[in-house]
Amino acid sequence: MQLTIPTLLTLLRIVLIPVLVVVFYLPFDASNQVTVALFIIAAVTDWLDGWIARRWGMTSSFGAFLDPVADKLMVTVALLLIVQRHPEIGIALSAAVIIGREITISALREWMAALGEAGRVKVAWVGKIKTILQMVAIGFLLYGESLWFIPVLEIGRWLLIIAAALTIWSMFIYLRAAWPAVRKQS
Missing domain, CATH: 1.10.287 (Helix Hairpins)
Structure with missing residues (x-):
């Protein structure tokens, strides 16, 4: 190789x-x-x-x-560090949603590939926006303190919550796309 x-x-x-x-x-x-x-x-x-x-x-x-x-390793580790530093329900729940979705969609993609249906689970625009918000949120939360007059931590919290909501939305898009193949296998 x-x-x-x-x-x-x-x-x-x-x-x-x-x-x-x-x-x-x-x-x-x-x-x-x-x-x-x-x-x-x-x-x-x-x-x-x-x-x-x-x-x-x-x-x-x-x-x-x-x-x-x-990507998933870096995001997961960063989220775990953030939850450890900021053990708040909004951050912890958002991190759990994001990590859980990554595991679920990775397993779904692997299963769909085994079925020869990998083309059904392509990245959607919601996933791209989610990724951008998630990365900015993680950066803000890793920084974790105000910068001049900008409430970086508070902005990071809200961006992570929005990213978690988009994460759920994008997961439903993937699951809906995969559903015909899932039904065929049941």
């Missing part, structure tokens, strides 16, 4: 996960800023690896498998 630039960027995202965790817990003044910077780097590599793969035809089945795994 040849490692392409997009696959190396995806692997970098996975390597950044333990670094993010360590920096999150380090007791120094700029740990919030460095944690957010690491998360932003991970988000940018997610966009960049896909763009490079499509632009220069560097797609691979390994990269197609690894990219969503890296």
Whole structure:
């Protein structure tokens, strides 16, 4: 297997996960800023690896498998850190919805692929908006304190709740698309 630039960027995202965790817990003044910077780097590599793969035809089945795994690992770990730092029902419930949906849809995609119906569960525009809001919310919540007069933590809370609502909506879109194949199997 040849490692392409997009696959190396995806692997970098996975390597950044333990670094993010360590920096999150380090007791120094700029740990919030460095944690957010690491998360932003991970988000940018997610966009960049896909763009490079499509632009220069560097797609691979390994990269197609690894990219969503890296995304889900980074988001899940970041959400767990946020819930630990801000143990509030709105944040915890939103994180549970987002993580639960990721597990459910990953299993659904795998099952649909096994049935030869993978084309039914494609990313919808709601999922793209959810991802953007989720990433911004996570960045704000990792930062977790006011910046000048901007209530970063409060904005992050609301964005995460909105992302969780969109998460539920997008999950229903996936489940509705998969329903004919599910009914056929029952």
